[in-house]
Structures are given as C-alpha cells and as structure tokens.
Amino acid sequence: MTTATVTVTIHEAPDVIQPRQHGKPGGLLRYCNFVTALILGIVLAALAYWITGMFTTGEALNANFVPIGINVQITAMYVGWVVGFMIGIGAFVGPIRWFLGRDLTHADAEYLAGRGQGRMKFWKYTTDHKIVGIQYLIVSMALLGFGGLLAMLIRTELGVTWAELFNPNFYNSIIGTHGIVMIIAMIVVVSGPLGNFIVPIMVGARDMAFPRLNALSIWLLVAAIPPLASNLALGGLRDGWTVYQPLADQAPVGMIGYQITIITFGFSTAIASVNLMTTIVKMRAKGMTWSRVPIFVYGIFASSLMGLIWFPMYQYSQWFALSDRVINTSFYVPAQGGSVWLYENLFWLLGHPEVYVIVLPGVAALLELMVVFLRKPLFSYKFAVAGIFGIVGLSAVVWVHHMYMTGWAPSSNYPFMLSTEMISIPISFLVLVMLGTMWRARPWTRLPMMAVYAVVWNKVIGGITGVFLSDVPVDQYMHGSMFVVAHFHYMLMGAGLFSAMAAIAYWFPKMTGRYLDNRWGSIGFWVAFGGFQLTFLSMFAAGLQGMPRRVLQFDSLFNVSNWISTIGAYIIGIGMLIFLAAVINSWRSGEIAPANPYGAKTLEAQVPTPVPPENFAVLPVITSDPYGYGSPDPYELEDEARRAALEGGEPAKVGAS
C-alpha cells in the first residue's frame, strides 16, 4: 500500500468565517445552463451579424480579392456566438463577483461543484473535476466520431478511383476539417477526461487547483466546436488542417470558423494546462515526492507544459490570419510585404510539439497501467522521467523538420536534422521502459494490457518511418506525399488513439462504476487495429510510389494501394463502432466494478467507487511510489551479495582498475 495512517483533516465549513451569502447558494449560476448558453450564443451571434451588416458594405476587396464586408460580419457573428455562449453558461459571473468583492461562500462552492443537482450538473458550469472529466470524455468522443465520419468520406472518395464523388471544394474542406477536428480531439482525449478525473485523485488532491477555470476550459472547448463544424456550410475550410497562407486568405468565409475555433481552443488549452500543472505541482499529497509521482502524472504534466508554452504561437498565427482578412493587414500577403514562411514557422512552432502533446499522455497512461497487468514494478522509473523531459526539451527545437523543403533557410536543415534525430533518444528511453517492464513478466491479458502490445507495434512502425522523414535527403522525396500521412497516422492514431482507448478502458470502472466489456471492447479494438494496419501500410506504399497528399484524383499507378486503404478504413470504422457500442452498453448496464478492479497501487484505486465528492475523507500520506509489485528479485539480492563479497574480498583489484 502506498498510503499510511493519516491525520490531516479538512476544516469543515462551520469552522471557517464565511463571507456574506448573497442570495441563494450559487447566485446567478443557478440560472445558467447549456440551454441559456445556446440561446444567448445564437442571439448574440445574430445580433453581431446584423449590427456589423449595417456598417459594412459588401463591395471592398482585400489584397486577395475577397470581400471584406462579409468577413467582418461572419467574424462578428462567431465572436458573438462565443461571447454569448460563455455569458449564457455563466463564465463571467465569477470575474464580476470578484470585482464586486462578493466572494464565494462554502455553500456557493458546494453548489458550483454540482452537489445535489442530479444529472443537470453535467449541463452546467460545474466545477467538480470528476464532472468536468466526464464532460471532456463525452466531448472528445463526439469529436472523434465527427472526425471519423469525415475520414470515411475521404477514403470513399479515394477508393472510388473511377469517379469524382465530391467537388474539389467539398473534398478539400472535409480533409481540412477531418484534420483539425482530430487534432483537437486527440489533444483533449487523454488530458481532458483522465487528466481531469484521474490526476487530482492520483496526486491526492480534493479537486483541481482552480475549479472554476476547469469549468471554463471545458465550456470554451464546447463553444469552440460549432464555428469549426459550421465551416462546411459557409463555403468550407478547403486548405488542409495546416491552412497555409496565403491560400487560406483566398478561402471562403468558412475559414473564419477555423480561426475563431483555434483562438478559442487556445484559451481553453492554456487554462486547462495551467490548472493541471498547478494541481500537480502544488496539491500533491504529503509525502508524494517527485520520485513517487505516478508516471502518468508526469506524462500529463509534460504534455500540459508543451501545450502551455507553444499553443500561443499557433493562436497568434491565427489572430494574424484573421486580421489579414478583416482589417486587411499583410502578415501573410507577399505582395504587401508579408511572408508565407512567417506563417509556416509560427504554425509549426506549435505544430510539432503538439504531436508530443498528443502522444505523451497516452504513452504515459500505458506505462501506468501496464505495471498493474504485468504485476511488476515500472522498469527504471528515472529513465522514464528522463525520457519524458528529454522529449519536452527537444520538442522546442525540431519544428523546422516540417519545413525542410520550403527553402526558407536551406542551411538550417543541417542543425534541425541533428535535433530531430536526437529526439529518437528520449523516445527510445520510453520504449526501453516498456520492454523492461514486460521482461520476464506474466501479462494478465485484459484489453488494456493487450493494447500495449498493439501500441508498441504502431510506435515502432511510426518511429522508424519517422527516422526516414527526419533525414533531409529522404524527406526530399517523401515530403508532402502519402508516406507522411501514413507516418503521422501511425503516431497520432496508432500510438495516440489506441493508447487513449486502452487508458479509457482501464479507468472506465473508476469513472463509471462499471467494467468496460472486455470481450466486445477487445473485438472492437482488434478489428480497428487490423483495419488500421491495412489502411496505413498500403498508404505507405502509395507514398513511396509518389502519390502526393490531399489529392482527390491521381495516377492509376496508385489505384491498388488506395483500394486497400479504403477497405481498411471501413474495417476501422466497423471496429470503432463495436468499441463505441461496448462503451455505451457497459456504461449503461455493464458489470459493476469494485473500487480497485485491477489491483493497482495508485491512489485513485484506493478511493471508493463512485468517488465521493471530496475524493478523500482524510487526506492520504504517501510513503512509497506506486510500483511496489513483486517480491524483491531474489537473484538481484544474490548479485548484491556476490558483489559485496567480491568487493570485500578483492579490494586491490577494484582500486587497481
């Protein structure tokens, strides 16, 4: 056990001098919920659209010959939506109360945490980290479903090589929307649900450091989605998820949806990261030193840190893009002094670390759960931590490998090839930790454990093809081809999404009180895994043959591999639907799980299920790391004895060498 006897108690409400209670507990937030948010968002959006329409004429064109007037109107509409939605959900109540000096009472805080509100609390500005975790789970699954649907459309178009199903505008739009929806979904899919639900319990805290910011981050995410989704109705987002400039300037107004979404999501990410990191640094239980922190917490911390530092670059790149459209600045308009390389640099400064933002939490979750199923300590904890922070450090200096072929600074290719290939070292540390933990262990073949093997395979394929791409000469052939697409799907989906599925399966009993059906979950998982190999291995072939990415028609040379890819994609779709059905079914009527279904030693496994509102009746004190599995290896003891004997017996030899 990691917990020892505990003496710390919290101060109950009556002990503490309370500020004056203004009205009923919760105040204005009693009247704020998802419905009021929707209504206010739509009203403000319409109002902003109408009012700006009175001041703008549709005539004037910007540098790329796009009418400015409608851009202003649509921008105002989206801003109106986001602001109105946030007002309606109650996000501004807190700051205003702070300004007025009406601080929360204990009763207010209890109301905000959703105590005694039944199911309604999921639809409100609720601060309890467990509620926020569930909200994140639902939102990220919805995003994955939407992105997956678009992926099916893309693969259908590419598989039907004898006809053009979609017009180029729609096709390019679904490519871009699929990309950015999946990126957003993958950024939140582990850090959101598990970072919020599990991490505070895992570190022994009663809630996140800033509960109201926690609610703010999820609702900002919710507010960010409709602008993006609506782009398909407003002419589309036809420039890929990278929306390179100045092409994006030419796009219809749907592009503004993308920009508003990224700006809003940027705030959401920053807030969520600040919250997670502060919780991890400041709210760990007594005795949980940095060498006793579960490795998953390190993964979440590292991921949040990278997001916090680098996301603003991306956000600003979209601010500038928006102002190029709306107030006619020329950041990215080359005829007027702007530079496309400026955009590419700002974009990839986040764009690359973001890959690790996505992959690290998933991989760290696998490290955390595999020890439980292997019943062995995590192999070389320090090596794992070093690997994680090595990735964080190097992630800052590798972005140019996305720009090898842009010609912006050809001599920079030399140092950035160096840094990019260096990053394989910390990544390989994490691989060794996985292998070392598997070494001589008897795996318990539940779904989360089996998923670890699947992810190792995907990571190896993604990693080795990454080595090719990091090499400038090879990248000169591969860049912009389907090979790249297959590679990053192996990393983001193969390593990212499949480990997220494993992690959700593993913590499902804690979050919902029920087991995830192992049989149907596994069937879905492995069907999707098989389809995934089919899809993307043959996509590698298409890339090697020279098929550029983001095309809807191509040389007949690439037909066969595209047919195989499309069949594989449908298989993934079927597998994912089976998995989803297993999740929904288990959530509703799965087998009831005990508090610690897999015999883990981390803190979250020690609290009852469902987790009580305050998580811990008494705060725990930590006396060891959570990896105390196995008896001390008898052979290691023997080695120790032998070494001691040797050094005692032959001191001269040691000294002489």
Add this chain to the structure above:
Amino acid sequence: MTIDQRPPTAEEGPEEPTNRPTPMHLFRNWLKRRYAKRLIWLTLIISAGWIAATFLAVYFMNMSGGPASAIMSEIELTMYVLAWVCAPLMGVTLAIALYSMIGGWGRVKGDKQPDQDGPGIRNNSIATIGWAVWVSALAAFLVVWGLVELANIQAFANGSVAANQQPNSQQSITVNVTGQQWVWTFAYPDQNKVTTDVLVVPINTPIYFNVTSKDVVHSFWVVEMGVKIDANPGAITNTGFTATKLGTFNIRCAELCGLHHAYMETQVKVVTQDEYNSWVRENGGVRLS
C-alpha cells in the same frame, strides 16, 4: 543482457563468491535460458523481415521509372542505410513485445486478478546504460550519415559532383519555374526565353532551377529525380538535378494549393543533347552562350 537471473538449483549449490565470472561466461550462462535463445531468433527473424521490406519499399519507389538522377540514387541508398542500422533495434523491440504477448514468460487469462507478482526488477544499469549508449550511437551515426548525404545531394543539385569524381565541366542550363494555380511554367532564360509547360532537359547536364509562385505556396516535385522545393510567392528558391536516364518522368505539386491541386502535374522529358538542341530551335530559342 542481464546478470544471472535464474536461481541456482539445488544441485548447482551456492556460487563461489571468490570465483568471479567473466562477462562472457555470464553471457553464455544467460544464453542457456529458453527465452534467451527464442528472443535472439525472433530478433533475427524480425530484422530480416524488415530488411526484406526495405527492398519492397525501394521497389515501390522505382515503379514509375526511377531513379533518374544521382540524387534519387542517393536517396534510395540512404533508405537502405537507415533501415538497416535500425533493423536490430526494431527487431529487439518487437521480439520482446511479441514474446511477452504470446505468453513466452507465461500469461494469465480470465478476469481473475493474478495472485502472483512478477520479479521485482526495478532497474538494471547494464540494460539502461547499454540501451542509452546503443541508441545514442545509432542516432549519431544517422545524423552523420544524414549530414554527409545532405551535403552530397546539395552538391548534386548545384551541378557539382562528389569529391571522388571528375569535376563536371559541362554547360549547365538554368530554368525558371513558376507555380501558378494550377499550372507549372518553365522558362529558359539562357535560351532566349523559351517558355514551356512540359519540362525538357538534356541528359547528363546540370539543370538549375529558380522557383517561385505567382499566388499561393506550391511545391515543385520532380518525382523520379528525388527533387522537391516549395514555390513560394514573394521569394525565389533554388534546386537542381542532373538527369541520368532518358525518358519521361513526373512532376507533381506536393503542397495543397487550392481546388485543383490534384491536377497540377506535368512531365519532364529527358532527351539527348541533340534532341534538346533541336527542341530549343523549334521553339524559337537560341543557344546563347
């Protein structure tokens, strides 16, 4: 490789503490284990499979007629080198994972939690240090190889040749490439500004490209030559190649450039010097120099 991890059996009795075993002896002891031999076999098989796969990969790359330049040949060589030096690492990783998955060390099925823990190995400094050194050496080799090859292909792009060959004194040709939604235009400023939309170049002659765009970012990709550079509006980028194979090869746009990006492709015809000269004359050009 780890130090002896099997308990000495009753017959073997406790080991003599003063009898210091050599690393080789320990290794041989370790090799006697069932899993050691199987792991080594698995590693070898997987590595061999991977090496075979690289031949397949390069076969795919050459399906449309390449390699048609020294640059492309270097790229394919680099593919082999990268794949082969990574093969053992890939083999070991997949072998251990596979062996663990198929129950080589035993496994527990069903939904009852296993009652027995594995060995409490928390660290093994030989494994960690060895792994770190191995991977670092590998990365260092890849970096060095990559840097040298990069310098090589840049030299090829500039029309010069590798140090061990004769310097190339042939005349070179400059081509100005303009990307525009959704066509490529090639102008030959040295040949009285011949302009064409299908690139025609003579074999064994260094071709330099100045590349720009009139609207959005495109990427000038001469597939079988292994040459790619973005065409940026407001900037000029450079690349080049020397064709080593007669024939018709593909030029594609490798950067999404709007609605008809997929159709922004053309060809490069590699012809003999004589054919090239007559082509220039037919198009109203003069060989200026």
Add this chain to the structure above:
Amino acid sequence: MSVTEPLSPTTGEPVSVVASRNRLGVWFIIISCTTGSLSLLISYSYLWSLNVNSAWAPPNNAWATLWPFWAIFVGEILAGLAMRWGWKGMEKGDRGRMLAGSLISSLLLIAAFVGQVAQIMTFPFGPSDGAYASVTFWFALSNAGWVLLSSFLAFGIFNRTLAGKITATNASHAGLVAMWLVWLAGVAFIGAICTTTMQESPNTNSPDFGNFQEP
C-alpha cells in the same frame, strides 16, 4: 504562517496556501502570454529582415512616432510599481496605501489605454500599408487589449479593498495583479524596442513578387 491566518471559506485551507497556488498559476499564464508575445517579436523581426516584395516600409517611409510607445511603457511600469507599493503597504496593515496605490494604478492604466487608442488613431499609415504597418498595428492593438484587461484587474483590487476583501493577512490578490502589471510592461517594452531599433529593412535586394530578378 501566523496563528491568526484566515482560512479560505471555500476549501478551508489557510489563505497563504491558496495564495501560493494562485501565484504559480499566474506565473504559468505569464509564460503562456510571453510566447504569445514572442510571436509578435518573431513576426516583426522576420518580416523586417525579409522585406518581401520591398514592401516592409510604410508609404513615403512614414514610420510611427516613437515616443508614444515609450510613454505607454513608462505608464505601465508606474502602474505596476504603484500597485506593488500599495500591496506592500497593505501587508503592513496600511489600508490607505493600498487604496491609493490601486487607484493610481487603475488611473494610469486607463490613461495608458486612452493613449494607446489615440496612438492607433494617429498612426501615419493604415493597417494595410505594408508589413511594418501590420505588425505595428498589432503591437498597439494587443497592448490596448492587455491594458484594458489589466485596468479591470487594478480597479477590481481598489474595489475589493474598499469592500474589505483585501486585508493585511489576505492581500495576495494585490500582489498577483502587481506581478501581472510588470509583465504587461514587458509586452509594451517588446513593442517599443522593436519599433525603435528596427526600421529600415536591412534587405534592399528582395525579389519582385511573381518574377525572377535578372542576376
């Protein structure tokens, strides 16, 4: 931690525990905002060095007047110092200093905001007049946004002091706002230093858009 230290009404923890948590949170937000502002610095210096299509400079080389950048920067520095001075006083139990400091700070920030808006209105170029104009507009616009937000915070401190929420034993919010204001001045400094030190682009030989220069 003093014996009489008040406890947070919502979590029951000592307020100093909550304060240290808040302080770290604000630090993280500052880190995030710093990289955001760095992207402005990157944009400015990169576009300056490229001079794409020879369109960096504004028409007729009408650069922005420099002193307003520095005046606004000094105003923000003073606002931060005033808040800090008030906060230090409050910690010693001097409520008058807190009120004066936060009020001065708020007024300075309002003045900075007004000055910033006036500067934007009087730029000798529009946002569409080349790359210099674009980034300079953004420096000014983003600073206006930051200052507006900060004046809300500073006024909030004044108001909370009046309402008796900021006390000698629980003054951490004032300290946090003072910290934030120092950072705010840092942003203004980036703008001021960029516009002052980098005007004429060093690249006088940039290719014409869409054409090939003859060598």
